[in-house]
Amino acid sequence: MTDAKGERRPAGELEAAVMAALWAAEVPLTPGEVQAELASDLARTTVTTILSRLHEKGIVERRPQRRGYAYYPVQDAQGLTARRMHTELDRDSDRETVLARFVTQLNPDDEQLLRQLLEADD
Numbered sequence: 001m002t003d004a005k006g007e008r009r010p011a012g013e014l015e016a017a018v019m020a021a022l023w024a025a026e027v028p029l030t031p032g033e034v035q036a037e038l039a040s041d042l043a044r045t046t047v048t049t050i051l052s053r054l055h056e057k058g059i060v061e062r063r064p065q066r067r068g069y070a071y072y073p074v075q076d077a078q079g080l081t082a083r084r085m086h087t088e089l090d091r092d093s094d095r096e097t098v099l100a101r102f103v104t105q106l107n108p109d110d111e112q113l114l115r116q117l118l119e120a121d122d
Contacts, residue, residue: 014042018050019059023077028063028070059083 021037022029029037031048038047051071054060059080062069075083092098106114 014046014050015054018047018054019073019077019080022060022071022073028065028072030065030068030070034071 017038017040018034021034025033025037031044031051034051035042035044035047048068051060051062051069055062055071058074060071060073062071073080089095089098103111103114
């Protein structure tokens with residue numbers, strides 16, 4: 001995607017910036033309001049496209065407001081990270097190997113935290 005100056009920026013970077021603006025606002029925002037919060041050179045049409053894509057992915061919801069929509073996040077940042085982890089896990093048919101490799105790559109503190117969380121579930 002490109003900003004208003006025509007410079008190319010990665011879509012993931014733009015999505016992250018838009019999500020950060022939505023989380024900080026704590027109220028639904030229109031594309032114009034998101035653009036103002038970003039204080040960047042992004043065109044409003046670019047912000048609208050990003051919000052539409054996030055809506056299609058189920059990451060944000062929207063409600064009618066004036067002649068357009070106001071958008072709000074479905075999950076907090078941690079919930080979105082967990083969702084991404086699930087998506088990656090679902091891409092591989094050998095879940096056991098993927099999970100085993102994930103666990104072996106954890107640092108000791110994270111491994112201990114995971115053990116505590118799993119034991120608390122019992």
